[in-house]
Amino acid sequence: MAVYNNETYSCSCERPVSDDYDELMKFNWTCPICNKKIRVTFNLDGKQHIVIRKRAGKLKKYNMVFYIDWKYHEILGISEVYNDDSKVYLRLRGFGGVPVPKNEYLECALSGND
Numbered sequence: 619m620a621v622y623n624n625e626t627y628s629c630s631c632e633r634p635v636s637d638d639y640d641e642l643m644k645f646n647w648t649c650p651i652c653n654k655k656i657r658v659t660f661n662l663d664g665k666q667h668i669v670i671r672k673r674a675g676k677l678k679k680y681n682m683v684f685y686i687d688w689k690y691h692e693i694l695g696i697s698e699v700y701n702d703d704s705k706v707y708l709r710l711r712g713f714g715g716v717p718v719p720k721n722e723y724l725e726c727a728l729s730g731n732d
C-alpha cells in the first residue's frame with residue numbers, strides 16, 4: 619500500500635515505470651532499467667512534492683528528508699545507536715534527533731545527483 623494515496627512514479631530516463639508499490643519496493647525504489655532512483659510525485663495539502671525513497675541506513679549528511687511532520691529536514695548528523703545496530707540515529711534540523719530502523723524507507727528531496 620502506498621504511503622500517499624495519490625502517488626505517481628517516474629524516472630528521469632523517461633522509460634515507463636511500474637505503478638505497483640510492492641514491485642517498486644522490491645526494486646529498492648530504483649529504476650530496474652537505468653538504476654537511478656524512482657521519482658515519487660504526490661500532492662499534500664494542495665502542494666506537489668517530488669521525492670525519492672532511500673533506506674535510512676543509506677542516507678547521508680545534508681540529505682533533506684521529508685519526515686513525519688510532513689516537512690523537509692536537513693540531516694545534520696548520522697550516528698550509531700548504542701546497543702542497536704539495526705538503527706541509525708539521525709539529527710534533523712528543526713526536528714531533533716530520532717533513531718530510525720536502517721531498513722525503513724524515508725522520503726528525500728531530489729538533489730543534484732538524483
Ligand SMILES: [Zn+2]
Nearest residue numbers: 629631649652
Ligand atoms: Zn530509469
